[in-house]
Amino acid sequence: MQRWEGVNEFVAVAETESFTRAAKRLDVSTAHVSRQISALEDRLSTRLFYRTTRRVSTTEAGQIYYQHCRQILDALEQAERSMTNMQLVPQGRLRLTAPVTYGEKSIAPLVNDFVLRYPELDVEMKLTNQQLDLVAEGYDLAVRLGKLDDSSLMARRLASRTLYVCASPAYLAVHGTPHSLSELEHHNCLQGNLGYWRFQDAGHPRNVRIRGNVRCDSGRALLDAALKGVGIVQLPDYYVGPALDAGTLIPLLTHYQEDDDGIWAVYPHNRHLSPKVRMLLDYFVDSLGVPNA
Incomplete structure (x- = not known):
């Protein structure tokens, strides 16, 4: 820090050719400017100014020093301007990850609009159903669905999702409509990655083991199977919403339906969250319509 002391005062004097005018520019006393210049000359062991009763002018060494100091101050001003601009206009690299289907349907279009x-x-966006290590792999944020595991990551709720159990009218016409959770064991239940479905029974969460002749880690594939009458499926609203609205799938066991869970943005713990990430999170929340997020 000592090497920086006196530089602002030196440049002000060199440009105004006056200790008094330099002090006025810097909003300090003339005595302060004089002390800083004297200390600077002592530190450099060089005379920087010629002083007369009528004017102050730089020596040859002072002129050379001024050129370097002016470049340094200009670079500092540019750096500060860049930081201010980054607060106002997102720029630079931004890396995020999201689940495949929800990412394709909801997140990627918003990111494209943001860009x-x-x-x-x-922007670099990776759509994968794997939970990546954000810190180790250098991601700014991730979109994750459902209940969050305990971690050191910060989280912000972006939206909610509803799980529906449903089947096609054709399937129900042949196999009947289940009215209780116990009846599911008599039906062909299309399976995802988990071997159970989630419900709420008498106000308490309940997982019910299910069986079926189709197992797939793709929600779209399970949706297709359900639409074709292969079996019953449990999927989030962003998969089955249009089919429920159109009547090509019928909601089942709605009185056992679990409360809505979250769609989250998670990001590494950092009290100085970068403006571009914060603005993207705000944009997600505004666009996905979470009240009081």
Whole structure:
């Protein structure tokens, strides 16, 4: 820090050719400017100014020093301007990850709109159903669904999702409509990664083991099977919503339906969250319509 002391005062005097005018520019006393210049000359062992009763001018060494100091101050001003601009206009690299289907349907279109609004961003988006290590792999944020595991990551709720159990009218016409959780064991239940479905029974969470002749880790594939009458399925609203609205799938066991769970943005713990990440999170929340998020 000592090497920086006196530089602002030196440049002000060199440009105004006056200790008094330099002090006024810097909003300090003339005595302060004089002390700083004297200390600077002592530290450099060089005379920087010629002083007369009528004017102050730089020596040859002072002129050389001024050119370097002016470049340094200009670079500092530019650096500060860049930081201010980053607060106002998102720019630079931004890396995020999201689940495949929800990412394709809801997150990627919002990211694309955000990039159109702020074209100085350089976005890398990885859609995967694996939970990546954000810190180790250098991601700014991840979108995750459902209940969050305990971790050191910060989380912000973006939206809610509803799980529906449903089947096609054709399947129900042949196999009947289940009215209790115990009846599911008599039905062909299309399975995802888990061997159970989630419900709420008498106000308490309940997992019910299910069996069926189709197991797949793709929600779209399970949706297709349900639409074709292969069996009953449990999927989030962003898969089955249009089919429920169209009547091509019928909701079942709605009185056992679990409360809505969350769609979250998680990001490494950092009290100085970068403006571009914060603005993208705000944009997600505004667009996905979470009240009081």
